[in-house]
Amino acid sequence: MMEYLVLLGVFAMMFFLSFVPGYLEYRLPRDPGPLHIDLSRTVEPRSEALHFRMSSESLGKSQEWTPVPPANMPQWTGGALTYQRELKGDGGSFKVLRIDQDLTIPAGTTIESAIIVQGNLVSEQDCSFREWVYVKGQCQIGRSNKLTSVASGSDMIIGEESEIFGFADSDGNVRIGEGCIVRGLVGSGGKITLEGSCEVKKLNGRVIIVAKSGG
Amino acid sequence: MSLLVDIAILVIVAVVFAYTVRHYRFYWDRTFGVQEKASQSFVGAYAPSVSIVCPMKNEENVAPRLLDSLASMDYPKDNGRYEVIAVDDNSVDKTSEIVDEYATKYPFVKAVHRSSSPILSKPAALNAGLTFANNEIVLFFDADYIPPRDCVKKLVAPFTDPLVAGVMGRVVPVNTPEALVCRVLELERAAGYQVDQQARHNLGLIPQYGGTVGGFRRAFLASQKGFDAYHLAEDTDITYRAFLSGWKICYVNAAECYEEVVSQIHRRGVQVRRWGIGHNYCMFDHWLRTLRSPLLAFWSKVDGVMLLGTYFMPFIQLAGWILGIYSYLFQPPFWSPLLFALFLTLAYNVVGNLALFSEIGSASLLDRRNRSVWLLPLMLQIVLYYVLIGSRSFIDSLSAHLTTRRRKRKGTEKFQESYLKERSP
Numbered sequence: 001m002m003e004y005l006v007l008l009g010v011f012a013m014m015f016f017l018s019f020v021p022g023y024l025e026y027r028l029p030r031d032p033g034p035l036h037i038d039l040s041r042t043v044e045p046r047s048e049a050l051h052f053r054m055s056s057e058s059l060g061k062s063q064e065w066t067p068v069p070p071a072n073m074p075q076w077t078g079g080a081l082t083y084q085r086e087l088k089g090d091g092g093s094f095k096v097l098r099i100d101q102d103l104t105i106p107a108g109t110t111i112e113s114a115i116i117v118q119g120n121l122v123s124e125q126d127c128s129f130r131e132w133v134y135v136k137g138q139c140q141i142g143r144s145n146k147l148t149s150v151a152s153g154s155d156m157i158i159g160e161e162s163e164i165f166g167f168a169d170s171d172g173n174v175r176i177g178e179g180c181i182v183r184g185l186v187g188s189g190g191k192i193t194l195e196g197s198c199e200v201k202k203l204n205g206r207v208i209i210v211a212k213s214g215g
Numbered sequence: 216m217s218l219l220v221d222i223a224i225l226v227i228v229a230v231v232f233a234y235t236v237r238h239y240r241f242y243w244d245r246t247f248g249v250q251e252k253a254s255q256s257f258v259g260a261y262a263p264s265v266s267i268v269c270p271m272k273n274e275e276n277v278a279p280r281l282l283d284s285l286a287s288m289d290y291p292k293d294n295g296r297y298e299v300i301a302v303d304d305n306s307v308d309k310t311s312e313i314v315d316e317y318a319t320k321y322p323f324v325k326a327v328h329r330s331s332s333p334i335l336s337k338p339a340a341l342n343a344g345l346t347f348a349n350n351e352i353v354l355f356f357d358a359d360y361i362p363p364r365d366c367v368k369k370l371v372a373p374f375t376d377p378l379v380a381g382v383m384g385r386v387v388p389v390n391t392p393e394a395l396v397c398r399v400l401e402l403e404r405a406a407g408y409q410v411d412q413q414a415r416h417n418l419g420l421i422p423q424y425g426g427t428v429g430g431f432r433r434a435f436l437a438s439q440k441g442f443d444a445y446h447l448a449e450d451t452d453i454t455y456r457a458f459l460s461g462w463k464i465c466y467v468n469a470a471e472c473y474e475e476v477v478s479q480i481h482r483r484g485v486q487v488r489r490w491g492i493g494h495n496y497c498m499f500d501h502w503l504r505t506l507r508s509p510l511l512a513f514w515s516k517v518d519g520v521m522l523l524g525t526y527f528m529p530f531i532q533l534a535g536w537i538l539g540i541y542s543y544l545f546q547p548p549f550w551s552p553l554l555f556a557l558f559l560t561l562a563y564n565v566v567g568n569l570a571l572f573s574e575i576g577s578a579s580l581l582d583r584r585n586r587s588v589w590l591l592p593l594m595l596q597i598v599l600y601y602v603l604i605g606s607r608s609f610i611d612s613l614s615a616h617l618t619t620r621r622r623k624r625k626g627t628e629k630f631q632e633s634y635l636k637e638r639s640p
Contacts, residue, residue, distance in 0.1 A: 021589035026395055031586040033391025033401060037471045039284070039363045 030088055046187040046204050049169030053151045056134035059087075060116045065098055076109045087114070094131055107142070121152075125159070132166070139170070143177070149184065158182075160195075176200065220542050227535040234528065237521055238574060241414035246577045251417045253382070253465045257372040258365070263351045264296040265367060266433070268344035270337055272304040274358035275313060277475075281358050282317045282324065289364040292323050297367075300347050302327045304340040334625070337426075338442035338449035342627035345433075345441050354430030361389060361473040362428070370430065373465035380462030381454070383412065383422060383429035384470030394478040399593050404476070405578035412466040420518035421458055422466035426450035427474075435462060437634035440626025448493025451523075455501040458519065461510040480597075484604045491526040491608030492615070498523040499616050529605025 025031070036051055065083035068074075073082060074097075083098040095113040103117050107124035114131035121135040125143040132149045133139075139152035143159040149166030150156070156170035160177035167184035168174065174188040178196035186192055188205035195211045254261075267285055271278050278301070285299045301314040301324060311328060318326035329343050341355065352371055356362060366384065373379045385408045388401045416422045424431075426449070436442075439456050442449040457464055477483045505511065505519040572591060579588040 018592040022591070022593050025586050025589040026398070029392075029398075029586070031584045033398065033587075034389045034473065035387050035391075035401070035405075035582055035584065037363055037387055037473055039361065039473075 046169060046185065049149075049151055049167045049185065049187050052132070052149070052167075053134065053153070053169065056116055056132075056151065057136075059096070060098055060118065060134075060136070068097065074111075076105050076111065078104065084113075096131075102137070120154075138172075155190075156188075174205065217542075220538050224535065224538050224542060227531055227538070230531055231528075231535065234521065237518070238411075240418075241411055242573045242577050244414040244417050245410040245574075246580070248414075248417060250413065250468075252469070253416065253467045254372045254375050255369065255467070255469055257375045258368050261372055261375050262291050262296070262368070263371055263374060264349075265290065265298070265352045265354060265371060266348035266350040267297075267299045267354045267356060267367070267430075268302065268341055268348060269299065269356050269358060270302045270304050270340035270344065271306065271310050271314065271358045272337075272340070273306045273308045273310060275306075275309040277359045278310055278313045279317075280361060281356060282313070284362050284364075285356070286317070286321050286324070287364060288362070288367050290367045295323070295349065297323050298348070298350060299324045300327055300344045301325070302329065302340045302344040304329050304337075304343075305332060305335060334444045336444055338446055339444040341449070342441040342444055342630060345436060345630045346627060346633060348433060351433060352430060353433050353436060355427055356472070357427040357474070359475045360386075360427060363471065366428075366470050366472055369467055369470035370428075373467060374432065376463070376465075378461075378463050379432075379465050380435040380457040380460075381424050381429060381431040381464040382470075383424050383464060383466050384472055385409065385412075385466075385468050386425065386428055386474050387471050388476040389473035390475045390478065395590075395593070396480050396483065397476050397478050398587065398590055399597055400476045400483065402575045402579070402587060402590060402594065403597070405582055405584070406574035408466075409468065409578040409581055410574040413468045415518065416466035416468075418514070418518075419512070420515050421454070421522055422464050423522065424450050424454045424457075424464055428470070428472040431457070433634065435460075437631045440628060440631045443624045443626060445622040445625055446493055446496065447489050448497055451494055451497045452500070455497060455505065455519070455523075458511060458515070459501065459504055459508050480600065484600065487601060487604050488608045488611075491529075491605050492612040494523070494526040495609055495612035496616065498527060499612075526605055527609055529602045530609040532602050533606045 038051060065085050068082045068084045073079070077099060080103055081100045083100070085096055086093045087096050096116065097113050098116045098118065100118045102119035103121050105111070105121070105123040105127050108126045110128040110130070112130050115129070115133050117135045117137070120137035120139070121133070122140045123142045123145055126145070127142060128146045129148060133147060135150070135152040137152070138154045139150060139156045141147065141150065141158045141162055143161060145159060145162040147162070147164045149168070150164060151169045153171050155172035155174070156168065157175045158164070158168060158177055158180050161179040162177065163180070164182045164184065167187065168182055169185070169187040171189040173190040173193070174186060175193045175195060176182065176186065176198050178198060180198040182200045185202045185204060186200050190205065191207035191209060192203055192205035193209040193211060194200070269281060269285070282299070282301060288297070290297050301317065303311045303314045303326065314326040317324045325347055327344055327347055329340060332339060332343070345353065352374055354367065354370060370382050370384055373382050386404060388397060388404055391397045391401045412422050431453070435457065438460070439453065443452055446452050454464060477486060502520050502523050505523065506516055508516065511519065572594065575591060575594070576588055579585070
């Protein structure tokens with residue numbers, strides 16, 4: 001009799017266990033609905049980048065930021081006013097930093113966190129961005145940088161021989177330097193200029209200009 | 216008696232197994248196969264004249280939202296190429312005033328008022344709207360839907376193919392944070408459209424027109440005298456009429472449109488029961504014609520009949536469970552326990568067309584909803600509920616079909632006459 005009760009208990013436990021993940025997702029939703037449809041969308045190819053920018057902007061405006069303590073302030077911020085928060089992604093949580101002024105990143109810097117720059121961004125050569133970058137103003141990426149994805153609200157310049165693993169999207173004009181590799185879509189609300197030989201998966205802009213190699 | 220029960224169980228298992236294979240075929244095709252884009256390369260380049268019919272019955276809360284979306288639609292509106300026909304269907308709230316207000320504000324919006332109409336049904340309202348439609352393509356949107364600006368462009372693109380009679384877009388729930396039921400229904404919707412409809416389109420089978428976020432050529436609708444005003448599933452009925460007349464219907468996954476799903480399970484039950492009765496009427500009307508049709512390919516016939524049987528399946532499930540338990544408890548032959556276990560396993564995995572769980576997984580993957588899929592076990596309760604509701608709707612529809620309670624088809628002669636008059640030299 002006892003063994004039947006144990007079996008019944010194990011069965012009941014297994015049955016209810018199957019509902020635990022669903023309960024967790026219901027209590028702490030990480031896929032909060034609704035599924036995104038961009039109601040203002042007219043051009044489909046840029047929708048991913050546009051959605052990203054909208055999310056980044058609303059994230060920047062949210063109230064859950066805390067100032068970065070001076071002891072933990074990364075050197076590359078140059079003492080700029082910086083806030084931080086944790087976000088949950090597919091591969092676990094990651095840190096996002098919000099910099100509320102113009103930022104210049106020194107050469108050779110590696111940035112582990114995602115960044116939202118409320119002003120303009122300039123990165124010098126050989127910088128590496130391990131997470132996405134959103135810039136509200138102008139974005140000037142230096143030579144031989146490595147990025148995941150980058151979006152900006154104004155003009156964007158990608159320096160020579162830089163590599164972007166996702167998309168590069170801007171509301172203004174985009175210049176892609178010689179020898180660049182962009183594995184996702186380059187989108188622009190204005191014109192896109194390709195300066196010489198570079199490898200780009202897809203382009204979407206009002207005007208595409210292909211300059212001769214070397215100028 | 217024992218032999219009869221065993222034969223019945225074997226037949227039921229075979230039918231359930233056939234549906235399982237069908238759903239896994241869809242899952243495989245949508246997840247790993249080549250996707251057919253329904254002429255989406257013509258989006259923007261092809262802009263035929265379009266009439267949009269919106270039936271509204273007591274929709275004062277949502278009507279302005281839909282009419283605003285349609286007014287700001289990214290589509291050429293010159294020379295009457297774009298018209299919106301808002302049908303106020305016997306509303307007792309402010310819908311009538313809202314419709315008039317938009318008709319005054321926008322030259323391309325027409326207000327149609329139905330009052331004291333003899334037939335109070337959605338298809339009757341659609342037919343009333345159709346009589347005022349002047350354009351080549353007629354699209355339909357229910358009042359609680361929110362189409363994005365590019366929706367119409369995407370929906371009309373498949374009409375570049377002269378054999379296409381109708382199109383259907385994707386429906387996405389907008390109110391998912393409202394209740395747990397909405398989140399589970401979102402999974403069901405995702406599987407139904409993202410996987411099931413798209414796979415049927417890919418495989419050249421029978422993609423279904425779902426009653427809204429879609430439409431037809433006006434010429435085709437005129438040939439059918441519009442919709443059956445008495446039908447509870449006029450969308451399925453018109454789908455089969457199209458395929459049986461040699462036309463095609465395309466599913467356009469990229470033409471997404473928001474909808475509000477019900478947030479209470481008993482209201483969902485009422486919906487499913489109504490759809491079930493209507494769908495079963497279609498089964499009674501069209502299954503033999505589908506099998507005999509010289510215009511349909513073999514697999515289209517198979518899929519067509521299985522699609523018609525979608526709301527017959529819950530009854531089959533329930534019968535299988537009852538017979539299985541009876542067989543197991545009272546007259547077990549040597550293979551009954553195995554059969555029973557097999558049946559329960561299959562039954563868990565499929566209930567007709569109501570979103571096979573693997574399809575939900577595939578849809579979640581394609582939509583990048585990595586966590587929502589965790590809600591999948593909650594579908595079990597919904598499925599059990601559907602089995603009861605679906606069985607009841609099958610019994611109701613069968614008894615109505617066999618007695619005089621079901622009314623004969625009634626289209627709109629007026630619409631057909633006006634269309635023919637317009638076309639006559």
